[in-house]
Amino acid sequence: MEPRTTSRRNFLALSMGLPLGAALAACGTSGPSSPGGGATGGGGGGAGGANTTYWYITGQPQEGIRGNTLKRFNDANPNEKIKATTFQNDAYKTKIKTAIGADQAPTIIFGWGGGTLRSYVQANQVEDLTPWFEQNPQVKDRLFESAFGAATIDGKIYAMPCEGVQPIVMYYDKRAFEKIGAEPPETWGDIMDLVPKFNAKGIAPFSLGGQSRWTNMMWLEFLFDRIGGPEVFQAVFDGEKDAWNNPASIEGLTKMQELIKANGFIKGFSSITADSNADQALLYTGKAAMMLHGSWTYGSMAQDGGDFVSGGHLGYMNFPPVDGGKGDPSNTVGNPGQYLSISSKATPEQKEVAKKYFATAILSDAEIKEWIDTGAVPIVKGVDSQYATVKDAAWQQFVYGISSNAKSFAQSWDQALSPTAAEKLLDNIAKLFQLSISPQQFASNMNAVIGK
Amino acid sequence: MSTTLAPSATRRAPAATTRGGRSVGLAWLAVPALLFFIAFAVIPLIGVLLLSFSTWDGIGEISFSGLTSWRTVLADPGLPHALWVTFLVIALSWVVQTPASILLGVFLAGRQRYRAVLSVLYFIPLLLSSAAIAITYKALLDPNFGLGAGLNIPILVQDWLGDPVLAFGVVIFVVSWQFIPFHSLIYQGGVRQIPRSMFEAAQMDGAGRIRQFFSITLPQLKYTIITSSTLMIAGSLTFFDLIFVLTAGGPADATRVLAVDMWKRGWQASLMGPASAIALILVLVGLAVALLLRRVGGGSANAGASQQEGA
Numbered sequence: 001m002e003p004r005t006t007s008r009r010n011f012l013a014l015s016m017g018l019p020l021g022a023a024l025a026a027c028g029t030s031g032p033s034s035p036g037g038g039a040t041g042g043g044g045g046g047a048g049g050a051n052t053t054y055w056y057i058t059g060q061p062q063e064g065i066r067g068n069t070l071k072r073f074n075d076a077n078p079n080e081k082i083k084a085t086t087f088q089n090d091a092y093k094t095k096i097k098t099a100i101g102a103d104q105a106p107t108i109i110f111g112w113g114g115g116t117l118r119s120y121v122q123a124n125q126v127e128d129l130t131p132w133f134e135q136n137p138q139v140k141d142r143l144f145e146s147a148f149g150a151a152t153i154d155g156k157i158y159a160m161p162c163e164g165v166q167p168i169v170m171y172y173d174k175r176a177f178e179k180i181g182a183e184p185p186e187t188w189g190d191i192m193d194l195v196p197k198f199n200a201k202g203i204a205p206f207s208l209g210g211q212s213r214w215t216n217m218m219w220l221e222f223l224f225d226r227i228g229g230p231e232v233f234q235a236v237f238d239g240e241k242d243a244w245n246n247p248a249s250i251e252g253l254t255k256m257q258e259l260i261k262a263n264g265f266i267k268g269f270s271s272i273t274a275d276s277n278a279d280q281a282l283l284y285t286g287k288a289a290m291m292l293h294g295s296w297t298y299g300s301m302a303q304d305g306g307d308f309v310s311g312g313h314l315g316y317m318n319f320p321p322v323d324g325g326k327g328d329p330s331n332t333v334g335n336p337g338q339y340l341s342i343s344s345k346a347t348p349e350q351k352e353v354a355k356k357y358f359a360t361a362i363l364s365d366a367e368i369k370e371w372i373d374t375g376a377v378p379i380v381k382g383v384d385s386q387y388a389t390v391k392d393a394a395w396q397q398f399v400y401g402i403s404s405n406a407k408s409f410a411q412s413w414d415q416a417l418s419p420t421a422a423e424k425l426l427d428n429i430a431k432l433f434q435l436s437i438s439p440q441q442f443a444s445n446m447n448a449v450i451g452k
Numbered sequence: 453m454s455t456t457l458a459p460s461a462t463r464r465a466p467a468a469t470t471r472g473g474r475s476v477g478l479a480w481l482a483v484p485a486l487l488f489f490i491a492f493a494v495i496p497l498i499g500v501l502l503l504s505f506s507t508w509d510g511i512g513e514i515s516f517s518g519l520t521s522w523r524t525v526l527a528d529p530g531l532p533h534a535l536w537v538t539f540l541v542i543a544l545s546w547v548v549q550t551p552a553s554i555l556l557g558v559f560l561a562g563r564q565r566y567r568a569v570l571s572v573l574y575f576i577p578l579l580l581s582s583a584a585i586a587i588t589y590k591a592l593l594d595p596n597f598g599l600g601a602g603l604n605i606p607i608l609v610q611d612w613l614g615d616p617v618l619a620f621g622v623v624i625f626v627v628s629w630q631f632i633p634f635h636s637l638i639y640q641g642g643v644r645q646i647p648r649s650m651f652e653a654a655q656m657d658g659a660g661r662i663r664q665f666f667s668i669t670l671p672q673l674k675y676t677i678i679t680s681s682t683l684m685i686a687g688s689l690t691f692f693d694l695i696f697v698l699t700a701g702g703p704a705d706a707t708r709v710l711a712v713d714m715w716k717r718g719w720q721a722s723l724m725g726p727a728s729a730i731a732l733i734l735v736l737v738g739l740a741v742a743l744l745l746r747r748v749g750g751g752s753a754n755a756g757a758s759q760q761e762g763a
Binding site: 094097098100101119120122123124125210211213266267268269270271272273276278281282287418419420422423424426427430431434436 | 509510511512513590591593594595596597610611612613614615616619699700702703704705716717719720721722723
């Protein structure tokens, strides 16, 4: 009897203790490192036990620059080191939401401002940085004014704008235009005229990674703006009843479907994703003539596209005006910046380290140079004077010009809206592009979630 | 996962308690499993139940709001659509997989040596993760850079994942490609359990191969078919990763099954209440299907037999 009982007890102890322990340990490591752990253990940490954490997104060249900036800060501040964890873009979006919901956020939260930041603010999860910016005007005044819009919720600033400005621009392949003997479009009418000409030559007029959905959205952002001006979407953002029923928005949606019906986009666009960069590849391999996309694609096209960029085949322009439209053709849309917030659950020491990081490391001269070298336009005033010597000077002057001259620089809709409304929007945009709903149905579906 | 765990755990419990005098001793063995079941299935299920009566964006305060979330979900035309798509995925993947798995299983149950090699080869798709499979197929099916364009085979250049009907077909095909090996393995085991004497007797009576298949193999495989179908259906009900990576529920909701619908509501739209309601609907549908299959399979007789023959 005796040995059996002990063995059974051992078995139970093993079976319960081990896996549970392992499971708990797994929970601990898969989550963010807890602030408490560092304070008591002092792992690799520093005096004061701050153990400040920072999560950011992978993908070159941005990841490298983020990492270099962090390394410079950690080297200069050996006692206040910040610990970083990196995530892939889509994984990060889910992960950060889970972590914040569970009060386990990193000290420094990377984000895109707008609707998501608003949801953090409403849940009291991020620090109000307004007083800090008031005390440190030298931090604020050197950055683009337009970058602060998406960081401001109800008049208070909750995030530090960082990195570069990323307007959406119209790219085109000069070789494709030579083949059909045409000039780049100057109006929406020109676009519609070009479509049959390119199709006749076996070149798709536009490349599009439609499965990603936000890629389709960029078209609507511009059409709404060019037809009715920025007020059209502003009314949606402000939660005005039936704002999507605006005649300008119906006209924009109708024009969109006209372009799709005319085979304006590459065959099979709904199965192409933007994260695989297949849409860019269609442009630089000559399969498509034009592409509406974020300025961030310039760098990867230069890197992956052989001599497409270096050989001068890539052309670019702002979205052309729509005949009879009210919107200012200098307006643009996209990302007015990227954003870093501080978790309100962080300790005072961690918050101090984070603020020091914002003031001394973010967009330091060394970082600015690195961004410029990749073809980006950091959100720092007067940075255009540094473009004269770099190899992508013309491109960077163009992006700087668009961003600084735009009468309105609207934030991408899916970032500006609440996650609930944004998801509904992306769903309906996918259906609109599939031609499975009419412009009017789109407007009614979207009116149902206004202000949500 | 929780839907597949539930039946097997309840099935195991009576077996442990009905074995006479030694039952008390053996019941202890169920304790760890039970604890895990409570920790990872029952408690989360209660959490989901509570969440379905709340409105929560995943970050802020959880406020209980009665039946609001349920009303939202039940009034949403997206729910019948997702149910229909889920049902189609279950039905079509069963229709495609079952005959193919039975034939492959019967074939592989032969004793020749080369069949062992083949069965290892056929088993490979199951070893790959769903995400890897989805990414691979996505690349192969790309209309511009995929297999069709690369090998210059026009028939393969289709808008595979961009056309609602084609995309649905692709999902069924890839699911089948991934899981037929597993079910073939179950059937292979099932066929090998059939006493050889039955085939020998049939042969003496002059029955050919086809007659033997329909008169002996198929009836003898009854419980194996039920086991395999249960696994298949419970599995198809929770398909998420493969569809999510392959089509993300698109194009325009053509492949938006319940599990994808739940994820999109919960994580992308920050509607945890309605997402929890969907999760519960998923559990209920799963339970209903499992019970139905037990009915069809002849109740308790099935429990013992499938335990013996199944995975």
